[in-house]
Structures are given as structure tokens and as C-alpha cells.
Amino acid sequence: MSERRYLLRTFGCQMNEHDSERIAGLLTSDGYVATEEAAEASVVVFNTCAIRENADNRLYGNLGHLRPLKQANPRMRIVVAGCLAQKDGGLIQEKAPWVDVVVGTHALPGLLELLHRAETKGPQMDLSEVTEVFPSALPALREVRHHAWVSIAVGCDNQCTFCIVPLVRGPQLSRPIGDVLAEVQGLARNGVVEVTLLGQNVNTYGRDLTVPDSPRRPMFADLLRAVNRVEGLRRIRFTSPHPHEFTPDVIDAMAGSDKVCEHIHFPLQSGSDRVLKVMQRSYRRERYLAWLDAIRAAIRGIAVSTDIIVGFPGETEEDFLDTLELVGRAGFDQAYTFQYSPRPGTRAATMDDQIPKEVVQERFDRLVALQESISLERMREQVGTTAEVLVEGIGRKGGLQGRTRTNRVVHFEGDHVPGDFVDVAIVGAHPHHLDGEPAREPAAVS
Numbered sequence: 228m229s230e231r232r233y234l235l236r237t238f239g240c241q242m243n244e245h246d247s248e249r250i251a252g253l254l255t256s257d258g259y260v261a262t263e264e265a266a267e268a269s270v271v272v273f274n275t276c277a278i279r280e281n282a283d284n285r286l287y288g289n290l291g292h293l294r295p296l297k298q299a300n301p302r303m304r305i306v307v308a309g310c311l312a313q314k315d316g317g318l319i320q321e322k323a324p325w326v327d328v329v330v331g332t333h334a335l336p337g338l339l340e341l342l343h344r345a346e347t348k349g350p351q352m353d354l355s356e357v358t359e360v361f362p363s364a365l366p367a368l369r370e371v372r373h374h375a376w377v378s379i380a381v382g383c384d385n386q387c388t389f390c391i392v393p394l395v396r397g398p399q400l401s402r403p404i405g406d407v408l409a410e411v412q413g414l415a416r417n418g419v420v421e422v423t424l425l426g427q428n429v430n431t432y433g434r435d436l437t438v439p440d441s442p443r444r445p446m447f448a449d450l451l452r453a454v455n456r457v458e459g460l461r462r463i464r465f466t467s468p469h470p471h472e473f474t475p476d477v478i479d480a481m482a483g484s485d486k487v488c489e490h491i492h493f494p495l496q497s498g499s500d501r502v503l504k505v506m507q508r509s510y511r512r513e514r515y516l517a518w519l520d521a522i523r524a525a526i527r528g529i530a531v532s533t534d535i536i537v538g539f540p541g542e543t544e545e546d547f548l549d550t551l552e553l554v555g556r557a558g559f560d561q562a563y564t565f566q567y568s569p570r571p572g573t574r575a576a577t578m579d580d581q582i583p584k585e586v587v588q589e590r591f592d593r594l595v596a597l598q599e600s601i602s603l604e605r606m607r608e609q610v611g612t613t614a615e616v617l618v619e620g621i622g623r624k625g626g627l628q629g630r631t632r633t634n635r636v637v638h639f640e641g642d643h644v645p646g647d648f649v650d651v652a653i654v655g656a657h658p659h660h661l662d663g664e665p666a667r668e669p670a671a672v673s
């Protein structure tokens with residue numbers, strides 16, 4: 228019998244990358260082998276994102292391309308998974324009746340069953356609203372051996388007006404601390420040296436958990452300390468925290484846990500108090516800056532990245548200048564900057580005062596220019612230092628690419644393989660990466 232092959236396309240954030248590792252793991256456990264060729268695939272899976280602009284147009288474009296292949300090979304099974312599947316549900320099979328399975332964000336564990344049912348019973352859909360099995364508990368097929376995503380919670384209890392996550396991922400559900408630890412211990416035994424703990428709002432981890440016979444819930448700081456004790460592990464990262472929940476206990480846990488890397492993604496979204504209020508972000512600019520100061524004071528050399536949205540409905544020039552001013556004061560190492568565009572299903576999409584595209588573009592260009600100069604300045608501060616780099620593979624420049632504990636990308640030459648730790652002398656700086664060469668002296672941070 229010829230091999231059954233699957234093609235998996237992933238869109239969107241790390242949560243989707245994590246879920247795709249599970250989709251690949253499930254299909255592999257059922258005997259499928261990966262392919263990059265749609266024409267030879269028995270199963271094609273689109274793991275979709277509802278956050279990006281025009282995500283639905285992109286999906287239907289991809290599905291349209293598959294239609295002739297499906298007509299030529301009616302046994303091919305087409306699956307739409309992820310946030311857009313959860314959001315649009317039956318609409319997907321209405322618009323593209325050649326789709327065999329629509330599987331929402333909570334229903335991944337049933338994917339094989341849905342595929343088998345589609346063989347005999349026709350199109351299937353599961354949009355369960357409750358996560359009964361965490362995707363992390365499913366078999367995984369990871370692209371790299373040294374790093375793993377570990378889901379600690381799914382969903383979010385906040386209601387940021389620009390965000391679709393609460394709608395498609397539901398309220399927060401934390402994974403029991405014992406399950407997280409068991410997974411991390413297993414990963415470390417199998418050679419994983421770096422984990423990224425994943426959640427929509429990692430630092431509210433645990434607030435929905437109860438522990439039998441204990442008045443106290445496990446919190447994110449407890450989890451960090453516990454994961455830090457796992458033998459064999461060398462680096463711990465997490466994403467994303469919400470600034471409002473960044474308590475002193477979490478800062479202490481980071482500072483006191485040697486495996487927790489000196490990098491934090493600290494989403495700002497806007498530097499205007501007025502806009503933050505309309506976004507329903509529960510902090511204000513001075514509070515945000517005060518937290519940043521506290522984190523930097525406790526964790527020497529920590530790098531900070533952020534997210535900023537430009538052109539939120541009603542954003543005035545004055546609001547935008549507040550953002551520029553805060554960006555100048557905060558001195559972020561990196562910023563992921565987004566031009567606001569209405570996302571169906573969010574409250575912001577129905578607000579008056581949507582900002583004209585050309586105004587958004589002009590503000591965006593100013594913000595990017597400012598942040599690029601700050602990023603370059605911060606990268607230049609690294610020249611002359613030596614950093615411990617975890618090799619990721621071949622980089623864009625043809626040599627090796629790796630990452631420092633502070634999440635800075637370094638390009639350098641050498642004879643190493645992904646997963647190796649190398650001490651690298653930093654000799655050049657660019658806004659988004661560093662140039663290095665093998666170090667004569669060991670890195671200060673190991």
C-alpha cells in the first residue's frame with residue numbers, strides 16, 4: 228500500500244504553531260507521512276488564524292486552489308482547523324463544500340475520528356466550546372529537537388476591544404501544574420533544552436485552578452519556579468504576559484530562576500491613556516512604565532519587546548504623539564508594530580471614527596522609523612560582549628543563526644548543529660540581529 232501523506236499549513240501565532248505540532252503528531256500516529264506537495268497529499272490541513280487582516284480571503288483563496296485537485300482525487304480530505312474554523316464554522320463548508328472537516332480550537336483531540344467519519348459519512352464539523360483535553364497532552368511532531376512549546380493555559384478572560392481571541396479560544400482554562408511539569412520533564416529527558424510556556428495571558432495562569440486540600444492556587448510564579456527545577460532544561464521562555472498581571476512575585480520568580488531567560492514580551496498596544504481605555508486595557512501609561520522600571524531593576528540586562536497598534540479607532544495625532552513619547556522613554560529592544568484594521572467579530576470593528584488608511588500608514592512609518600533607531604542603538608550596546616547562543620540552524624546569511632538568552636538573533640560562522648550552545652563574541656549590530664564570531668572568552672551568562 229502506498230504511503231498516506233499529509234500537507235499542513237500553519238497561519239498565525241505560536242499557539243497555532245503549537246497546535247500544528249499536535250496535528251502533525253496525531254496524523255503521524257495514524258500512519259501519515261508529511262509532504263510539501265498538495266498533489267500527493269491524502270489529507271491537507273489549514274490551521275488558520277482569525278487575527279490577521281484578510282485571513283478569510285486568504286483561506287478561501289487557498290481552498291479555491293485545492294478544488295481542482297479534490298475533483299481529480301475525491302479521496303483527498305481537506306481540513307480547516309484553528310481560530311477561523313472556530314469563528315466561521317458552517318460558513319466554511321457553505322462557501323467551500325469540498326472541505327471535509329472543520330475542527331475548532333477546542334476539538335483537536337477528535338481530529339482523527341472526524342477524518343475517519345468523513346470517509347463514510349461525508350463532511351464533518353466539531354466546534355465544541357470547551358477544552359476537555361489540552362492539545363499539549365496529544366502526541367507531537369516537532370520540527371526541532373531542542374525546543375518545545377508547552378501550553379500552560381488556553382483562552383482569555385480579558386475583553387480587549389480589538390481582539391478576537393476570547394471569542395475563538397474561550398475563557399481561560401489553566402492546565403494542572405502536575406501535567407505541565409510532567410510534560411516538561413519528559414521533554415527534557417528527550418533532549419529538549421529550551422521550552423516556551425504558552426498562554427494567551429500566561430501570568431494569570433492558575434487563577435481558575437483549585438488544589439484539593441489546599442487553600443492556595445498554583446500561580447504563574449510557582450510554575451516558573453517548578454519548571455526551573457527540571458533537570459536537563461537550560462532555558463525557559465514564556466509568552467505572552469499581560470502587563471496588568473505582572474506582579475512582584477512573578478518578577479521575583481524570574482529573577483530567582485536561573486533558567487528563565489532575560490527577555491520579556493510586554494505588550495503596550497498604545498501609549499495614550501485615552502486609547503488604552505477604549506481598548507479596554509486595564510493599565511495606563513505611567514503604570515506601564517513603572518512596571519518596566521521594576522522589571523529592569525530586578526533583572527539585569529533584560530531585553531524587552533512589545534506590541535503596538537497604530538490607528539486604533541478615534542486615535543488622534545495627540546494620542547499618537549503620546550505613543551511616540553512613551554516608545555522613546557521605554558527604549559524597547561524590539562517592537563511588533565501593527566496598523567489597525569477592523570477584525571470582524573471584535574467590538575472595535577463596529578466603532579465610529581475608523582482612521583483613514585493613509586493616516587494610519589503615515590503614523591506607522593513614523594513609529595517604525597523611531598523604533599528602528601532605538602532597536603539599533605540597543606543592539607549596538609551588545610557589541611564587544613560575549614553571549615551564550617543556542618544554535619537554531621542556517622540563517623539568511625548562509626552561516627549559522629542562533630539566539631541569545633535575551634532573544635537576540637545572532638549570525639555567525641561555525642561548525643555546530645541546532646541545539647548546540649556556543650559562546651559568541653558580538654562584533655556587529657543591526658536593528659534586528661547581531662553579527663558574531665566564535666568567542667575566545669566564555670560568555671558572562673551561561
Ligand code: SF4
Binds near residue numbers: 383386387390392428
Ligand atoms: S489579553 Fe490578549 S488575548 Fe486577551 S483579549 Fe486582550 S489582547 Fe486578546
